[in-house]
Amino acid sequence: QVQMDESGGGLVQAGGSLRLSCAASGRSFSSYVMGWFRQAPGKEREFVAAISWSGSKTYYADSVKGRFTISRDNAKNTVYLQMNSLKPEDTAVYYCAADRRTGPPSVVVSEYDYWGQGTQVTVSS
Numbered sequence: 001q002v003q004m005d006e007s008g009g010g011l012v013q014a015g016g017s018l019r020l021s022c023a024a025s026g027r028s029f030s031s032y033v034m035g036w037f038r039q040a041p042g043k044e045r046e047f048v049a050a051i052s053w054s055g056s057k058t059y060y061a062d063s064v065k066g067r068f069t070i071s072r073d074n075a076k077n078t079v080y081l082q083m084n085s086l087k088p089e090d091t092a093v094y095y096c097a098a099d100r101r102t103g104p105p106s107v108v109v110s111e112y113d114y115w116g117q118g119t120q121v122t123v124s125s
Helices: none
Strands: 004-007 010-013 018-024 033-039 046-051 058-060 068-073 078-083 092-099 119-124
Touching: 004 092, 018 033, 018 092, 018 119, 033 068, 033 078, 046 068, 046 078, 058 068, 078 092
Parallel strands: 010 119
Antiparallel strands: 004 018, 018 078, 033 046, 033 092, 046 058, 068 078, 092 119
């Protein structure tokens, strides 16, 4: 079992930046693919970014490519999401997630096994 705790959300003006962190428990963190997802009110949860266990491969949704950066520190059992040039449409609850499968990072919500409780990001115009 893996428990994850997101932090770093908040209210920011358009064009600003935030850095989300996700601290995970468990000895297997370094073997998991990690992902960030988000869910806006009335919308389905959607993929934002994912990173391979080693950090060598990253994937991004087209809507955040060039603005967001996912990274991880396996020594600290933590994954990060640096969000720059934020837009009002980035407003959502952001979730980190862990995938126990081996293989490349997935963009599919159902393929992730463990989820954090979420952190709210609000971008004002």
